[in-house]
Amino acid sequence: MKAKIIDIYFFSGTGNTLILVKELKNFFSKHGYETNLFRIEKCDPNSINLDHTLGFAFPIAAFSTYKFIWDFLDKLPETDRETEVFMLTSMAFFSGGMTGALKKIMKKKKYKPIGANEIKMPSNFRKKEISAEKKQKSINNGINKAKKFAHDLIFGISNWRHLPVPKPFTKFGKSEKPWRFMREKNQLEIDFVKCVKCGNCYHLCPVENIEMTPYPEFADKCQLCLRCFAFCPSNAISFKDKKIESYKACDSDDILQY
């Protein structure tokens, strides 16, 4: 990588992506690269530094990713400096070909794609609980892959492989209609007896879908990132008419510090 400063823009709903991104940062730092982490939901795409190497990291959702992440990527400025860029997604089983779709966006904006990796982590959207042992094994595998990816990026041997997946898969996540359907099928609700009005869900929501009145109230912009569900200290948030196991791979403060 030609720039000695690396800026990684990431989103992590329940911590998997953050774990991988922190592993990249550790590896880069050990090799003399200054590495900064920024939460996508807090950043203006037009304020990124085009003289740094850029990384984008986020989870796969519905064979695509969340609409606010697409919006951020679509709004990135064009570069005239051959800005190097890499991408990392965390997923449970299948990405829908995100790497191919993103490479197109990057090339159109004249960035230099230097590597992409899709790393399997435990699913955060599951009906059955995962054993602690299985969860840790899967996370450790992911960490090892992230380390190798960081190594390959530094030594210029990474690539941007992508599956020849038809466009509609990734297009799905970009439009509002399928997410409306997902929201209808996966409605969140508050248990007012359990809720202690701490506001954690309000602070964590990346799309300002929660208002405190004084109990939390959901609007209609939910992206199903699962942050509020995962990090509610009283387990007061659940899915209406369905059982989904709560999953988290870090504490909410680990996310909020960036």
Ligand SMILES: Cc1cc2nc3c(=O)[nH]c(=O)nc-3n(C[C@H](O)[C@H](O)[C@H](O)COP(=O)(O)O)c2cc1C
């Ligand atoms: C609404 C939703 C949809 C998902 N869809 C997919 C999917 O299509 N393919 C996949 O491999 N994983 C899918 N996942 C699983 C996540 O991508 C995976 O667990 C990821 O590591 C979560 O990262 P995070 O903890 O950083 O949010 C989905 C998760 C959610 C919440």
Ligand code: SF4
């Ligand atoms: S995080 Fe949980 S306890 Fe806190 S306000 Fe939200 S629903 Fe209530």
Ligand code: SF4
């Ligand atoms: S309401 Fe909860 S699940 Fe929906 S976007 Fe906000 S934090 Fe994520």
